[in-house]
Amino acid sequence: MSDQSNLPASGDGAGHSRVPEPLEDQDVAPGLPAHVWRPTDVDPKAEKRAERQVAALFIFSMVCAVLFVVAYFSFEIGREIDTFLGFGASNLFLGLTLGLGMLAIGVGVIQWARKLMSDVEIAELRHPAASSEEDRETTLKALTAGLDESGIGRRPLIRNTLLGALAFAGVPLVVALRDLGPRNMSASRLEKTFWMEGMYIVRDVLGTRINRADLEIGDLLNGEPEGLVPNSEGHLPAPIGPNGQELRPALDHEQLLIEKVKSAVIVLRMSPGDIVRNPDRENWDVDGIVCYSKICTHVGCPIALNEQQTHHLLCPCHQSTFDLADSGKVVFGPAGHSLPQMHLAADDEGYLYAMGDFDEPVGPSYWERG
Amino acid sequence: MSTTSKVADTNGGTAARSGKPSKVGAAANWADERLGLAGLAKKNLRKVFPDHWSFMLGEIALWSFVVLLVTGVFLTFWFNPSMTEIEYQGSYAPLRGSYISEAFNSSLHISFDVRGGLLLRQMHHWAAHLFIGSMLIHMMRVFLTGAYRKPREINWVIGVLLLTLGTLEGFTGYSLPDDLLSGTGVRAADGFVKSIPVIGTYGSFLLFGDEFPGHSIIPRLYIIHVLLIPGLILGLIAAHMLLLVYHKHTQWPGPGRTEQNVVGFPMLPVYAAKAGGFFFIVFGATALMGGLMTINPIWMYGPYDPTKVTAGSQPDWYMGWPDGLLRIIPGWTEVSFWGVTLALPVFLTVILMPTLIITFLILYPFIDNWISGDKREHHLLQRPRDTPARTGLMAALVTFYVLALFAGGNDIIAIRLDLSINQITYFLRAAIFLGPILAFWITKRWCISLQRHAKEQALHGYETGIIERSPDGAYSERHLPLPDAKQALIVGRERDQLLELEPAVDKNGVERPHNRKERLRLALNRFWFADNLQPPTAAEIEAAHHHHDGHDGHELEAGAHDDDRDALVKGH
Structure with a gap:
């Protein structure tokens, strides 16, 4: 161990500090302790017993493997599942037999190692991680010779153009990843949803329109725009406006999830007096019925927990809380901006529809959001 | 007696005899003639x-x-x-x-x-x-x-x-x-x-x-x-x-x-x-x-x-833990300017923090090495108590991790323990900063106390719990030397070496510029090592023994008590 790397550095090329030499009078560790014999080394009976234990474990493992096969074929799964003590019998016995069988092999082998294999510790010398000085020199010479013969140092034109070519060679690979995304990756796509002026709100499961009279104070409904909830035949209908006009053609089923995520709303009725009147949103409610995006402005979870008394809506994912009586403002938690509100109106029969798309992007914040 | 002679018979008590090649040998021979693995295997089979x-x-x-x-x-x-x-x-x-x-x-x-x-x-x-x-x-x-x-x-x-x-x-x-x-x-x-x-x-x-x-x-x-x-x-x-x-x-x-x-x-x-x-x-x-x-x-x-x-x-x-940080960061950290939005509540907690912590962990050996100025190879492990600042740093990291993990389950904690989720969040907002500092400090002092205790034992032996009365009526507790393995753990560790600033003027009389980086390094080096106790030197141990030879009590005495000592060592 005369290698330099194992001695304390006396100086530091980069800095101005130095490490003092270690003290010489440190206690020297005593030699290896005497080996202590195990019972299995000196007592033939103990040795035989250990041998039998190991063999028994291996036999037990074989039995478990056979039982695994038995369990696999004898227990029913699926609709008519067999149960045992409330567990699914198949899963339980497959797990037990596989687990115990494997454990028995492991315990057996380790028992063998601990009781019967030599337990004499031996010592081995370490070597410094670095190669020998001689090896280093030889390698350095070979490297220098190789580089010399290539002429890479003497021909900067070749060297530099090669480096350039290699740098450019990566470009196609990176560019080819572009179409991982859609053709149109404009952030403006995130600003629009399926909603448009005159589009009716329907219940998210049934697909039926919502009448102002259906909602008592304190009621909350999950809604989607008409056109995003399949009808009884499983087709997406074309949304029809208050004047009977078709607002847009029926949506391709492929796009349903994408549009549903952005368009989900909650409809809530509160006492009109509870609403904090914001000058911009003077008449956005219908008799105290307000409508907000259901998608949290934090990272996009659907907001689900309504506190009826306070009109606070809590997102179960990260606890952002919004005040639905006050323009969806954040009152607690990590969300950075208010929940987008929808301008509501009701037709002559009292069915609720949107006065337009949200006036800001729904869902989580992003750079271009502004 | 050879060390292996007593190994159980089933494991082969005698050396393998040459002459009749075994099946294993034949297979190994077949493989080596094609793959030449023996050279590699000879070093590693008994590694x-x-x-x-x-x-x-x-x-x-x-x-x-x-x-x-x-x-x-x-x-x-x-x-x-x-x-x-x-x-x-x-x-x-x-x-x-x-x-x-x-x-x-x-x-x-x-x-x-x-x-x-x-x-x-x-x-x-x-x-x-x-x-x-x-x-x-x-x-x-x-x-x-x-x-x-x-x-x-x-x-x-x-x-x-x-x-x-x-x-x-x-x-x-x-x-x-x-x-x-x-x-x-x-x-x-x-x-x-x-x-x-x-x-x-x-x-x-x-x-x-x-x-x-x-x-x-x-x-x-x-x-x-x-x-x-x-x-x-x-x-x-x-x-x-x-x-x-x-x-x-x-x-x-x-x-x-x-x-x-x-x-x-x-x-x-x-x-x-x-x-x-x-x-x-x-x-x-x-x-x-x-x-x-x-x-x-x-x-x-x-x-x-x-x-x-x-x-x-x-x-x-x-x-x-990133999810927990995401829950406790206040929403007002989101800022909009010049037509763009910086979603900092999300970016800081789940993108930047994990990146910073991973980067810190990757760099840690090099930072540690820069602080200690140690260029040697190390193959002997250090007991956590012997590196109080580093152990304190890990305690701080663990505290941070656990608090952040709690924050990630703040809703579960609130329901199970019937607490207000808002108050848990407010508490964690402060604790995530103060907790790690406190943990660092407590752990560092704790380690130093353990070092002090270990050094005491290495020098004066451990307390046996046996009280002796001397002829003149004084009471003292008998101390016995630690077992070899334990003693070696305490005295066998390396001493910490403090970096020293080179003299401000070099040997040619030229003033040496001590730059900021170097001062920071020295300050960190002091912070990291200066409070540590060093293991006793051979001379100190020797001196401690002489000290006890001249006195009674403290450690065992020669002669009459030898049997007691053997009994105690075995019992220990």
Whole structure:
């Protein structure tokens, strides 16, 4: 161990500090302790017993493997599942037999190692991680010779153009990843949803329109725009406006999830007096019925927990809380901006529809959001 | 008597006789004539591995990865990573007739209609927990004992990368079944990506192939999960193991153990048997867990629907700490200016913090080395108490981690303990900063106290609890020397060496500019080492012995008490 790397550095090329030499009078560790014999080394009976234990474990493992096969074929799964003590019998016995069988092999082998294999510790010398000085020199010479013969140092034109070519060679690979995304990756796509002026709100499961009279104070409904909830035949209908006009053609089923995520709303009725009147949103409610995006402005979870008394809506994912009586403002938690509100109106029969798309992007914040 | 002569007969008490070649020998000969492996094998077959329980933690990680590979291959035979919607017709009655993705459908199929399928799924998930958890604890062991020091820095870096990749592998894996819980996680991940300044929106489009959720995320996560990351992990594990073999394992100081040697059992047979046997134990334990403990019951969550969510949505625990930070950061940190938005509440907590912590961990051996100025190789481990500042740093990191993890379960804590979620959040906002500082300080002082105690014992022996009365009536407690192994742990460690500033004027009389970096280094060096107690020197131990020879009590006396001493040493 005369290698330099194992001695304390006396100086530091980069800095101005130095490490003092270690003290010489440190206690020297005593030699290896005497080996202590195990019972299995000196007592033939103990040795035989250990041998039998190991063999028994291996036999037990074989039995478990056979039982695994038995369990696999004898227990029913699926609709008519067999149960045992409330567990699914198949899963339980497959797990037990596989687990115990494997454990028995492991315990057996380790028992063998601990009781019967030599337990004499031996010592081995370490070597410094670095190669020998001689090896280093030889390698350095070979490297220098190789580089010399290539002429890479003497021909900067070749060297530099090669480096350039290699740098450019990566470009196609990176560019080819572009179409991982859609053709149109404009952030403006995130600003629009399926909603448009005159589009009716329907219940998210049934697909039926919502009448102002259906909602008592304190009621909350999950809604989607008409056109995003399949009808009884499983087709997406074309949304029809208050004047009977078709607002847009029926949506391709492929796009349903994408549009549903952005368009989900909650409809809530509160006492009109509870609403904090914001000058911009003077008449956005219908008799105290307000409508907000259901998608949290934090990272996009659907907001689900309504506190009826306070009109606070809590997102179960990260606890952002919004005040639905006050323009969806954040009152607690990590969300950075208010929940987008929808301008509501009701037709002559009292069915609720949107006065337009949200006036800001729904869902989580992003750079271009502004 | 030769050391092996008493080994049990079954293991072969005598040396193998030459002349009649064994079958093993013939096979080895056949292989060597074609592969020439004997040169490599002769060095490694009897390679020495030191023994300590804490060296097993990395092994758990290794073997649970093997379990993951085996169970994962089985799962790929049935899993269909597609987002196409179909009508569920399988065995689980409550969902029959509903429209779900192929991915969720095949996950249900594995769980209910493939014999042993649920077992494999649960084993796979439990093994993933085990894999990441054991890597984390293994890393803490390496950190706390200084095993990352020269020449093992690169292996430390590989380890940090493995932990990072393991975490990503876990996330991509539990997102695959496309159930309500994992879909909510993917939805949040979309928000995370979008929070990245400038490129976040493009990142989201590229990742999802469209606006969220698109139709590509499950197949993409799948190929990342079964090919890309496992390939990287396999390669890094191979490098990790090769370096381990090349450097030889570190060992604890002890009698006969030095920086220049490695003491332990030979690879063949003892270490190979113990390590190989341990694979079966990990496999067996995972199988028992898969058979007895339900994990991720996706059928109870139902299929993913972006307009639905369940209360108490938690990611798997290893993603919990960034999620916790995400919960406690106040929303006012989001800022908009010049027509753009900086989503800092998200970006700082789930993108930047993990990146910073991983970077810090990767750099730690080099920072540590810069502070200590130590250029030597180290193969003897350090006891955590002997590096009070470093142990304090780990305590601070653990405190931060645990508080953040609590924050990630703040809703569960609030419900279970009937506390206000707002107040838990306010408390954690302060605690996440103060807790680690407090933990650092307490741990550092605690370690120094332990050092003081250890030094006391090394010099004056341990207290036997035997009170003696001297002829003139004074009482004293008898002390006895520590066992060799313990004494070696205390006195065998290296002394800390404080850096010293070079004289301000060099030998030629030229003033040396002491730059800021150097001053910082010295300040850190003092902060790190100056309060530590140093192990007693041989002279100090000698002096302590002389001291006791002249006095009574304190330590044992010669002569009449020798029998007592033997009895006590045996009893100890």
